[in-house]
Amino acid sequence: MKSFDEKIKKEKENGFASPPYMKSEPEDDFYHSPKHERSLKRERDDDDNDQLYQSYMLISVVTGQLDVLLLDCIFVIFTVIMEMIYLLDSRWEEERYTDGVKWKFLEHKGPVFAPAYEPIPSHVKFYYDGKHMKLSPEAEEVATFFAKMLDHEYTTKDIFRKNFFKDWRKEMTSEERAKITDLKKCDFTEMSEYFKAQSEARKAMSKEEKQKIKEENERILQQYGFCIMDNHKERIANFRIEPPGLFRGRGDHPKMGMLKRRIRPQDIIINCSKDSKVPEPPPGTKWKEVRHDNKVTWLVSWTENIQGSIKYIMLNPSSRIKGEKDWQKYETARRLKKCVDRIRAQYREDWKSKEMRIRQRAVALYFIDKLALRAGNEKEEGETADTVGCCSLRVEHIKLYPENEGQEYVVEFDFLGKDSIRYYNRVPVEKRVFKNLQLFMENKEPDDDLFDRLNTSILNKHLQELMDGLTAKVFRTYNASITLQQQLKELTTAEENIPAKILSYNRANRAVAILCNHQRAPPKTFEKSMQNLQSKIDAKRDQLADAKRELKSAKADAKVRKDEKSKKAVESKKKAVQRIEEQLMKLEVQATDREENKQIALGTSKLNYLDPRISVAWCKKWGIPVEKIYNKTQREKFAWAIDMAEEDYEF
DNA sequence: CACTCGACTTGCCGTGAACTAT
């Protein structure tokens, strides 16, 4: 008899047992469409069957010697009973999709903890003020965190050093604390060298050793990397607890260098269902708490000590629960598409309002819509880097030019956004917007809020009234997806070959990334790899010239000789030229693509903003294999879309 | 309302595995 695990494995191979989001047709409201009801019913049946299957297995264990025919009879009777129970239990579906219930059954093995600290060998010494000093294990561990970062520029920054030293001293014994009073007198170089040597050694490991580590990782993955949620075996995203270390934050972070504490079992909250096998804490330890909250999706949580925020272990994007949410996000954006004209007309009207708060709201919304700015929640000063979004823009972040380079009413934006990425843009705006901005800035200091009568909560409440489920970030999703669709339409030409079409796709993707300001640091090896590519192109050009010469002489030869053999030679030379031309074009396309991509990150928009059905439909329409657009993980994440979208899908 | 907290999405980057050229 098949085990439950085997059944799950098979199910994974065959894809999901018809989750509700599979196989849609473009209906306005798929959630409540008859088709959806049908697929829900289908899934319900599958679930019930799974439950039946487990009961069936149980019985078969108890009555192992009974013959199969009898068991089949029991199975049939069970099916009938379950069907009746299902008919009576009309709340089943409601509970799953409303009231915030996220699952009915959840079982997992808990987190994998960071490996314990391994003291460094005694010959690796730490010096204070030139003298060797043996540190206590606690102080030593924190010292190694610093030693490992010695090559980074930020260990020279005052804030980093100050924060680190303060937290380090907390870990010291009182004797150490009395002695070590100045970070400048600390010499970590031997430690640093030791870790460099260690990482070299790791690289130089033999194949067998590497293989062994790989197998061990795979074993841990198999044991801890999956959970069972409502009869589906699902991949967990981050089942490993973050190891201790020094916090580095992004940009100019006031907390950089602080010690990120080691997480212990007594810090961990486990979430699972009551009827599941509760994960065991490591021997001799206890969990902080075990709870059974099916209104949330996380399996494990703990409080992190830098910001005091909660961290979670959740499921992989390929899971039902994430996929469904993702799909829902794009459906909301599609609903916005239907009423965006009305909303735009509305905010343009609101620019004229006599109420300041309404005009501010309308101008902010215009920026969010036109420039794809983020909402911009207020942040606690001194707790994080100073970054802003739309609602938290300050006067110092924009400049107004009544005229600039031949354009009227130009606004210049210059601020640090999420992750301290700079947003710089000059845009001409409507005269009314411009006049309003002038008013908003009147009698204000540079560090005053531009929209002093507005915050994200007010804005989102307003948006909620305009459309159910509408928030500021829906505009980003909507504008990103609609831009991709429109760009794909514009850039793709039927005659092009596949590499050229993919270049078009990347260009459309790039337009979105630029809109959303998704930047990246140019890769460290960019210049070199560009040169390499260029020399390949040059070599290919030479090769082409040679091939053409050969073709020419072959033709001349054929003219003189007029025999079969020389004709054939001409043909084969022609083919060679063609092949080389194609290769050359492919390389050139690659070079263009890479150059244009130097400072732009495509990944974020692809993963978070572009309705995958647009891409899938485009692939189907032009006969491009989806693998050219989405890699394996991406295909897993977007399984729902790949299954759903036909070539005529419209966002 | 303002403020905080909790849950969840979004975002950039470094590492190491996989691939390619030599």
Added chain:
DNA sequence: ATAGTTCACGGCAAGTCGAGTG
């Protein structure tokens, strides 16, 4: 087979947004 290069993947910080509280 090895070295160099590319790319996928995971890590984890930093956002968004809604709910609860006083």
